[in-house]
C-alpha cells in the first residue's frame with residue numbers, strides 16, 4: 001500500500017524475543033524492523049525507544065511515562081502478550097499513542113489444558129505417575145473414573161468457558177454453565193439458573209471468570225460445601241477467585257477428590273523463583289505455573305494478531321483493539337471520482353488525536369476550510385479525555401493541512417495518510 005512516506009522509514013523496535021511470525025509480518029509490510037531477544041530498561045530502553053515509530057514488547061519491559069515521553073516519534077505500542085500493566089496507558093493515551101495487545105488468542109490453549117485436567121484428575125493420573133516415579137506399582141481402579149456421562153460445570157461462559165464446553169461435550173460430558181451475562185448455549189450445554197445450582201449438580205467445576213469485585217474469593221468454604229461430594233475443582237482463571245484455605249480443607253477432609261490450579265493468589269514474578277503454597281504436596285492436585293495460555297501456537301497467534309493490529313493502525317488509522325484510546329474501525333481510503341472516469345487519486349486521510357473538549361471539531365473544520373479542503377467522510381470516537389477524529393478528504397496539500405491542524409490548541413497528535 002502506498003503511504004505518505006516510504007514505509008521503510010517506519011522504524012519498528014521489537015524487544016523480548018517477539019515470535020518470528022510477528023517480525024516477518026512487520027518486515028513483510030515494508031517496515032524497518034529491529035528485533036532483540038532481551039527486555040530493556042533504563043538508558044538502554046530510552047535509547048531504543050528514542051527514534052522508534054512502533055515499540056513491540058512482551059510483559060517485562062516497563063514503558064513508563066519517562067520512556068514514552070522520550071520517544072517523540074512513537075505512533076503505537078504493541079504488547080505481544082495478554083496484559084498491558086507494563087505500559088503507562090494513561091500517558092500513552094495522552095500522547096495519542098494507541099496500545100494494542102492480544103487478549104484472546106490463547107483461548108484454545110487454556111481450554112485444552114482444562115480438558116486434559118478433567119481427564120487427568122478423574123483418572124488420578126498425576127498421583128499414579130508420581131507413585132510410579134517413586135518405584136511404587138500401585139495398580140488399582142479405586143477412585144479412577146471415566147469422564148463420559150459426567151457433568152462439567154463451567155463458571156464464566158466467555159471465550160475460554162465456551163470452548164471448554166465444546167471440547168467437553170465431544171468427550172461425552174454433560175455441560176452446565178453459569179454466567180452473570182445471558183449467554184447462548186453451544187451444542188447441548190445448559191445454562192444453570194444460579195451458581196449454587198451449578199455447584200450442586202457438577203462432578204467437576206471449572207472456573208473461567210475474570211478477576212473482578214464479584215469474582216474475588218467467589219469460591220470459598222460455603223460454595224465448596226455446595227459442591228457434590230467427591231467433586232473436583234479447576235481454576236485456570238485468576239488466583240484470587242478461589243479461597244485457597246477453604247480448598248485445602250475440602251481436599252484434606254476428602255469432600256473434594258481433586259483439584260487443578262494454574263493460578264494462585266500470590267505468584268512468583270520470574271522463572272526459576274521458588275513457590276510455596278498450602279496446596280503443595282496434596283494428593284490428586286495438579287499444580288502448573290500459570291502456563292494455561294503458554295503454547296507455541298498461542299505465541300504465534302499473539303504475534304500475528306498484534307502485528308496485524310499495528311500494521312492496520314500505521315497503514316489505515318484503525319484503532320480497533322486498542323486498550324487506551326478511542327476505537328475506530330476505518331474502511332480503506334476511497335478514490336476520488338474524476339470527470340474522465342479514470343479516477344482522481346486516493347482520498348487523503350487525516351488522523352487526529354485531541355483533547356476531548358467542546359468545539360474541537362468546528363476548530364478543525366475551520367482550520368482546513370480556509371485551504372478549500374473538501375471532507376468526504378468523517379469518523380469520531382471519544383474515550384475519557386481523548387478524542388480521535390478521522391477525516392477523509394479529497395486529495396489536497398497535505399503539509400499545509402497538517403500545519404493548520406497542529407495549530408488547533410487541543411491537538412495531541414496529527415498524522416496524514418496519502
Ligand SMILES: NC(=O)c1ccc[n+]([C@@H]2O[C@H](COP(=O)([O-])OP(=O)(O)OC[C@H]3O[C@@H](n4cnc5c(N)ncnc54)[C@H](O)[C@@H]3O)[C@@H](O)[C@H]2O)c1
Pocket residue numbers: 082103104106107110155156157158159160161178179180181208209210211212214215236237238262263290291292293294
Ligand atoms: N491460565 C492462563 O494462563 C490464562 C490465560 C488466558 C486467560 N486466563 C483467564 O481466564 C479467565 C477467562 O478468560 P476469557 O478470555 O474466557 O474471558 P471472557 O471475558 O471472554 O469471559 C469471562 C466470562 O465470565 C463471565 N463472568 C464475569 N463475572 C462473572 C461472575 N461473577 N460469575 C459468572 N460469570 C462471570 C463474563 O460475563 C464472561 O462471559 C480470565 O480470568 C483470564 O484472565 C488465564
